Amino acid sequence: MAGSLRTPLLLLAALTLALALAMSPTVGASPSKLHRVGGLLDADVNEEGVQQALNFALSEYNKASNDAFHSRAMRKAFCSFQIYSVPWLSKISMVKSSCQDA
Template identity: 35%
Template sequence: MARPLCTLLLLLAALAVALAWSPEEDRIIGGIYKADLSDEWVQRALHFAISEYNKATEDEYYRCPLRVLRARQQTVARTNYFFDVEVGRTTCAKSQPNLDTCAFHEQPELQKKQLCSFQIYEIPWEDKRSLVNSRCQEA
């Protein structure tokens, strides 16, 4: 009679451990993982990448992400962010003061969509951020 009870207790303990297990706890140090787009730091990194991208383009119109195709991050001595983003041209000129509410061109040929990959590294405690790699091509 004691043996089935022990087996049941072991199964319940294994189930409790399985339910409490979190994939984040099992991450390999230095590994690259899916980034949470709702995270404030991920949003800051993406905003920084788009801002640097806009500074580098000669287009007079501001470009914004149409959609984020993939966002990943890696934590080592700093945090590396990797983004694959579809970027579109807006109706706002770069010289406008508020670029947060820019609409995209409705005509596809004026939107000039691009697929971009960005790599950003950040050291938050030093308030240091840099665009390491940026590569775009027409979509």
């Protein structure tokens, strides 16, 4: 029984650590560049990720539209993104349990 709780507890510990790092204003940032989780930051409109997001949004908009003509981006005025958490990496060792899936 104790072995079956090991993986969820390990994942909970990793999530707690990630949240603590994300909420800490002093981890990995200089005092002039402090950003809070949930805050908006400016993004470069020419960045590859921004372009991919724009193309995806236009594609989905055109799929859902009843218009006979497709819409396209005329110009990119600005772009911002919201910070949800700090990117993090976890290394977890997994083992098979003796329990079978129901």
